[in-house]
Amino acid sequence: MSAGIALAPFSIAYQTYxxxxxQKSNAILLCHALTGDQHVANAHPLTGKPGWWSALVGPGKxxxxxxxxxICSNVLGGCMGTTGPASVNPxxxxxxxxxxxxVTIADMVKAQAMLIDRLGIETLFCVAGGSMGGMQALQWxxxxxxxxxxxxxxASAARHSSQNIAFHEVGRQAIMADPDWRxxxxxxxGVRPLKGLGVAxxxxxxxxxxxxxxxRKFGRKLQDRAGPxxxxxxxxxxxxxxxxxxxxxxxxxxxxxxxxxxRACDYFDLAQDYGGSLALAFKGSKTRFCVVSFTSxxxxxxxxxxxxxHALNAxxxxxxxxxxxxxxxxxxxxxxxxxxxATTRGFLRAAAKARGLSDKAGA
Amino acid sequence: MSIQNPPQVPQTTxxxxxxxxxxxxxxxxxxxxxxxxxxxxLLGFLADTKGVDARGVEISQKGVNHxxxxxxxxxxxxxxxxxxxxxxxxxxxxxxxxxxxxxxxxRKVLEQMLRIGKRAIVSxxxxxxxxxxxxxxxxxxxxxxxxxxxxxxETPNIHLCSIRDFVGLVDQIDAEIVKAVAMDxxxxxxxxxxxxxxxxxxxxxxxxxxxxxxxxx
Numbered sequence: 001m002s003a004g005i006a007l008a009p010f011s012i013a014y015q016t017y018x019x020x021x022x023q024k025s026n027a028i029l030l031c032h033a034l035t036g037d038q039h040v041a042n043a044h045p046l047t048g049k050p051g052w053w054s055a056l057v058g059p060g061k062x063x064x065x066x067x068x069x070x071i072c073s074n075v076l077g078g079c080m081g082t083t084g085p086a087s088v089n090p091x092x093x094x095x096x097x098x099x100x101x102x103v104t105i106a107d108m109v110k111a112q113a114m115l116i117d118r119l120g121i122e123t124l125f126c127v128a129g130g131s132m133g134g135m136q137a138l139q140w141x142x143x144x145x146x147x148x149x150x151x152x153x154x155a156s157a158a159r160h161s162s163q164n165i166a167f168h169e170v171g172r173q174a175i176m177a178d179p180d181w182r183x184x185x186x187x188x189x190g191v192r193p194l195k196g197l198g199v200a201x202x203x204x205x206x207x208x209x210x211x212x213x214x215x216r217k218f219g220r221k222l223q224d225r226a227g228p229x230x231x232x233x234x235x236x237x238x239x240x241x242x243x244x245x246x247x248x249x250x251x252x253x254x255x256x257x258x259x260x261x262x263r264a265c266d267y268f269d270l271a272q273d274y275g276g277s278l279a280l281a282f283k284g285s286k287t288r289f290c291v292v293s294f295t296s297x298x299x300x301x302x303x304x305x306x307x308x309x310h311a312l313n314a315x316x317x318x319x320x321x322x323x324x325x326x327x328x329x330x331x332x333x334x335x336x337x338x339x340x341x342a343t344t345r346g347f348l349r350a351a352a353k354a355r356g357l358s359d360k361a362g363a
Numbered sequence: 364m365s366i367q368n369p370p371q372v373p374q375t376t377x378x379x380x381x382x383x384x385x386x387x388x389x390x391x392x393x394x395x396x397x398x399x400x401x402x403x404x405l406l407g408f409l410a411d412t413k414g415v416d417a418r419g420v421e422i423s424q425k426g427v428n429h430x431x432x433x434x435x436x437x438x439x440x441x442x443x444x445x446x447x448x449x450x451x452x453x454x455x456x457x458x459x460x461x462x463x464x465x466x467x468x469x470r471k472v473l474e475q476m477l478r479i480g481k482r483a484i485v486s487x488x489x490x491x492x493x494x495x496x497x498x499x500x501x502x503x504x505x506x507x508x509x510x511x512x513x514x515x516x517e518t519p520n521i522h523l524c525s526i527r528d529f530v531g532l533v534d535q536i537d538a539e540i541v542k543a544v545a546m547d548x549x550x551x552x553x554x555x556x557x558x559x560x561x562x563x564x565x566x567x568x569x570x571x572x573x574x575x576x577x578x579x580x
Contacts, residue, residue, distance in 0.1 A: 290431065291438075309438050310448045318416070320431045321438035323424055342432040350434025 002104040002267075009090070012115050013081025014038050014073035017057065018065040020121070026357055027121045028063060029112060030072040031129030031136035034204075034261050035253055037080035040072040041065070046252045055336040062344035067357070068125065075136075076111045077103035077260035085256035086187060098184040103260050105132070105268045109139040113147070125355055126348065128152035130333035131300060132261065135268050138308065141289070142270055142281040150288040150351040152344070155297050155333040157304035158278050158311070159269035164299060167207055168262035171200030175255045184256055197255040198246030205245045210296035210329035214238060271311075278311035285312075288354070289319040290347040292340060294332040320347060380550040381486060381568065382408050385458060388484055388542060388572045389413055393455035396420070396480065398442045398472070399462030403430035410435070418454075420445060443467045446475035454480040461568075463487045463529075464520040474536055477575050482541065486570040489545070491525025491563040510567055526563045533573060542572040 001007055015038045020027060030040050030053065041057040043050060057063040063070055074082035077100070089096045116124065127140040127148050134156020141151040157164075175181055178196025182189050206214075218238040222228070225235065234240040271278040289312055293305035302323050312319040322343045326332045333340070382405055389395060391413045397406045400419030403426075410417040419437035421427045430437035438445075442459070443466050457480030459472065464487055466472045476483040488510035489495075498506040505515040513520065524532070526545060533540055545553045545566030553566055562569070 288436065309440075310445075313438070313445075313448045314450060316450055316453050318418065318436045319438055320427075320436045321440075322428050322431050323439060324428075325424065339428050343428060346432035346434045353434070 001101050001107045001110075003101040005101040007076075007083065007101060010076065010083035010111065011081065011087070012073050012076075012083070012111055014071060014115060015040065015042065016072075017041055017070040018068055020069040020119075021357075024121050025123070025125060025355060026067065027069045027071060027116075027119070027124050028126045028128065029116065029124050029140070030057065030063065030070060031108075031112075031127065031133035031140075032072060032075065033129070033131035033133050034265065035201075035249070035258070036133070037078065038072045038074045039080075040070070044252070047248070052334060055334065056341065056344060062341055062348055063128070064348075067352075071116070071119070073112055073115055075103075075108045075132075075261065075264075077108070077257060077264060079254035079257035082111070084254065085184070085260055086254040095187045097187065097256060098259075100256075100260065102267075103264050105135045105139050105264050106143065106273075108264065109136050109143060112136070112140075113144060116147070123147050123149055125357070126150040126152065126351065128154065128344075129156075130154040131156055131330065132265050134300075135265065135270075138270055138281075139268075141285060141287045142274070145282075145285045145287055148287045149355055150290070150347070152290045152292065152347065153305075153308060154292040154340075155294055155300045155305075155330055156308075157268075157300050158271060158281075158308050160265050160267075161304070165266045167204065167299075168266055170203050171262060172259050174199040174203065175258060178255075181255065184259075186255070192250070193255045194250045197250045197253065197258060198243075200255075200258060201249040201253075202242040202246040205242060207299045208329060208331045210298065210327055212296060212327040213329050216327070217241075278307070279314035282312050282315035282317050285315060285317040287317065288347075288351050289317055290343065291319060291321045292333070292343060293321075293323045294328070294330070294337075294340075295323055295325050296327045297330040297332065299330040380546065380552070381460075381570065384544055384546075384552065384570050385409075385460065385484055385486065386412060388570070389415060389456050391415070394418075394453070395456045395458060396449070396454045397458045397460065398446065398476065399459060399465070400430060400435075400437060401426050401460075403433055403435045403437060405458070405460055406430065406435050406437070407433060442472050446472065446479060449475075449479045451478055452481060456480050456482050456484055458484045460484075460486045461488070464490075464523045466522060469522050469524075470532060470536060473532065473538070473573075477536070477538055477573065481574065483538070483573045484570065485529075485573065486568060487524065487529065488520075488568050489526045489563065489566045490523040491527060492567050493564050494567075496564075508567075526566055526569045527559060529569065529571065530559065533571070537576040538573045539576050540571055541574050543569065545569045 040053045041051040074080040085100045127137045134153035137153045175196040178193035180191040181193040221237045223240040274281040293302040309321040324339045395415045397419045406417045409415045420440040427439045457476040495506040545562040546568045
């Protein structure tokens with residue numbers, strides 16, 4: 001791993017959809033974001049909610065499961081089956097907790113590459129993902145250019161900005177300030193830092209939305225009351241909404257895992273691994289890229305995506321770049337945005353043609 | 364007189380003949396960058412008929428979205444600003460179709476094109492055409508023609524030139540004209556051996572194929 005420590009053995013949990021063709025040329029790896037998981041297009045086993053990318057993945061959708069073999073795995077450091085801090089360390093019989101080496105985006109991708117090897121796939125038709133998933137798509141294209149035919153980094157960046165590191169630090173400190181965190185050993189002690197994790201989620205959730213979207217959805221509307229209660233109850237609808245986001249999140253996510261995945265994003269700086277030049281990371285790349293940003297995303301801004309595009313151009317790579325006009329903020333990449341859907345569909349269709357994939361579903 | 368608002372998606376103003384003319388200058392399978400590719404009509408045409416490796420830059424996001432949805436490799440960008448990012452000799456042809464007159468610095472754009480590409484193809488409306496001259500000289504009004512359809516106060520065309528002006532610029536930037544074609548009002552190519560002044564007076568549009576001068580190669 002990047003931290004210089006070997007991790008073995010490790011588990012990787014994944015879902016697949018559709019069928020791998022005989023040439024093994026139609027495989028798409030979808031990479032999930034910070035708190036996502038492998039349940040990209042099926043009902044979530046814990047929450048029962050539809051998969052996080054149901055808007056884009058399924059029969060007849062841009063990531064067409066009738067046409068492509070879709071793979072999505074839980075990241076290293078995650079908490080949905082892949083080895084993470086809540087997993088049992090075989091050496092001790094206890095959960096890893098903070099003894100798990102710090103995981104980087106490169107480590108996540110290395111683990112995915114081992115999964116792809118195991119599935120007998122030489123070249124992925126496409127690697128796509130939003131946010132932290134976009135970082136993985138970029139890492140894939142830089143580390144394994146010959147194994148990635150097409151890549152879609154969406155609402156992402158080639159390095160985590162200072163502001164984004166700062167937001168992540170707020171979340172981590174909220175978790176570590178919870179007395180039930182117990183120095184990361186809460187599982188052994190039979191407690192969970194739910195308050196801290198909930199606050200971390202609440203703070204982060206604000207960054208996933210735009211000011212316009214919050215204003216449109218909630219404004220200053222009060223929650224089931226005629227006037228302010230002059231207390232610290234959730235008078236405002238927006239407070240109630242955030243509390244709900246926090247409390248439902250803790251049911252499905254591990255607090256230490258949150259520390260690890262946020263850290264992985266913070267450490268991501270692709271240019272640094274290539275002599276300080278992002279263009280060098282992609283020099284001579286034959287991968288077809290489609291970079292997508294959203295106009296109201298202030299967490300992973302259009303400027304960050306444009307920096308990726310400039311580097312790809314300078315490296316001579318084939319690149320499309322679409323900045324989708326929306327007021328839904330960072331979370332727009334998870335939603336049914338018509339321009340985004342059309343972009344994804346068009347890009348994949350052209351890439352499939354270039355890859356010589358048959359049009360069996362008439363997509 | 365009513366003036367229509369500029370269309371939201373930039374319509375490719377090239378005629379079918381213009382497309383064919385540009386396509387005729389491009390060798391099959393070449394690497395092509397279309398600067399100001401609009402809705403991708405020319406790029407799509409080149410990809411379909413010539414099998415080129417087609418890339419595009421377009422300033423309007425709507426145009427870009429349209430192109431990418433069609434499967435073309437197009438990015439949002441500004442010819443005046445973003446060509447600097449491209450490496451030397453990355454393309455066989457860099458095309459500027461009906462866009463030169465809308466750039467802030469046509470000379471620098473041309474120089475960048477000839478740095479990025481081995482050859483440059485430039486098409487533009489001829490401001491020396493007799494109808495243009497007539498409207499200004501006789502009517503005393505800023506010309507509005509089929510190729511230059513905007514009123515003066517809303518036109519994106521800030522650096523209009525005549526065919527002679529363009530040839531003068533080519534001389535200054537160490538480029539050579541490999542081929543030049545002027546088209547009359549119906550889009551038909553004019554006689555090759557017509558003198559420059561005739562092209563300048565009767566050509567509504569011109570297409571030039573340029574390459575770097577031997578000394579600067």
